[in-house]
Amino acid sequence: MSAALKRDYQICDCEEIGRGRFGTVFKCVSRSTGDSFAVKSIDKSLTAGASLDAQCLLTEPKALALVSPHPHLVQLRATYEDDSHLHIVTDLCPNSDLHALILANGGAFPERDARSIFAQLMTAVSHCHRKGVIHRDVKPDNVLFDSWNSVRLADFGSAAVVAGAEAAAGVVGTPYYVAPEVLSGWEYGEKVDVWSCGVVLYIMLAGFPPFYGETAVEIFDAVLRANLRFPTRVFGSVSPAAKDLLRRMLCKDVYRRFSAEQVLSGIHG
CATH class of the missing domain: 1.10.510.10 (Transferase(Phosphotransferase) domain 1)
Structure with missing residues (x-):
């Protein structure tokens, strides 16, 4: 996992929020403020050979950056990347969907x-x-x-x-x-x-x-x-x-x- 991500946030591995085709969402806590957020860690290897999916992988943080902030959208807080994963930190919505x-x-x-x-x-x-x-x-x-x-x-x-x-x-x-x-x-x-x-x-x-x-x-x-x-x-x-x-x-x-x-x-x- 990205060293920079671990430096800035404590990842709550035991608190999985969601799971998708390419990644898992966990709760994380800012080390500087103590505020809780969500981090989506996307496995880049799972998009290999799938051009549309690979494009989506790169588009998600770009799209979030374009539309943030807005009161009715989950806001992008930070992005981190390492050799195997792209990590996207967003607002945490603790209530139900x-x-x-x-x-x-x-x-x-x-x-x-x-x-x-x-x-x-x-x-x-x-x-x-x-x-x-x-x-x-x-x-x-x-x-x-x-x-x-x-x-x-x-x-x-x-x-x-x-x-x-x-x-x-x-x-x-x-x-x-x-x-x-x-x-x-x-x-x-x-x-x-x-x-x-x-x-x-x-x-x-x-x-x-x-x-x-x-x-x-x-x-x-x-x-x-x-x-x-x-x-x-x-x-x-x-x-x-x-x-x-x-x-x-x-x-x-x-x-x-x-x-x-x-x-x-x-x-x-």
Whole structure:
């Protein structure tokens, strides 16, 4: 492990926070202030031969640096590198993530509660897009809550940094949340995040995803069909405005799909 990292932070190896394809997240404590943070240690050898993954490895700290600071994003604090690992120190969010909250809730949220969480999420996503960053893996697992129960969007390991009218490419993301244009094999833009956020909102309101399948292939087929439905037994108490917003976010036609700014206007309008 990086000598500089160990000099600046005490790594709490017994407090694993999370684990991904390329690394593990542990709690760490600043030796100078005593404040707690999270450190993501990414094994560089695991990306060998995978060009897109290797690119993501280098992009994560760059994306975090571009979007930090922001009250609804996990902030980059420091980066360290040694021969085998890249270490990224970020804010620690000690409370649960949205995925765990949905499970604990046993299903759908009241619309008022879902709106509060969703507005904070969209504020974060809109900020990312203004900075030229596409998250590409917005899902409940990556929506964290800090010490004040404020939303913090995390994990920029799949992010793309684009400039101006540039587009991103590559199949990146999580099956239930990935946008149709990502699966098509063509280039795509920031509105893939809007689609993913729409899926998150739908799940918060319904307790299940809008496009379902038993396997990844079945899920992808359902996403490509984009047949959006609002079962009355679940959505009977959901406002017409919320359902209309979902239609505009989970719209297969990218040109008609709302931007993050338009979604924010819809929430506050």
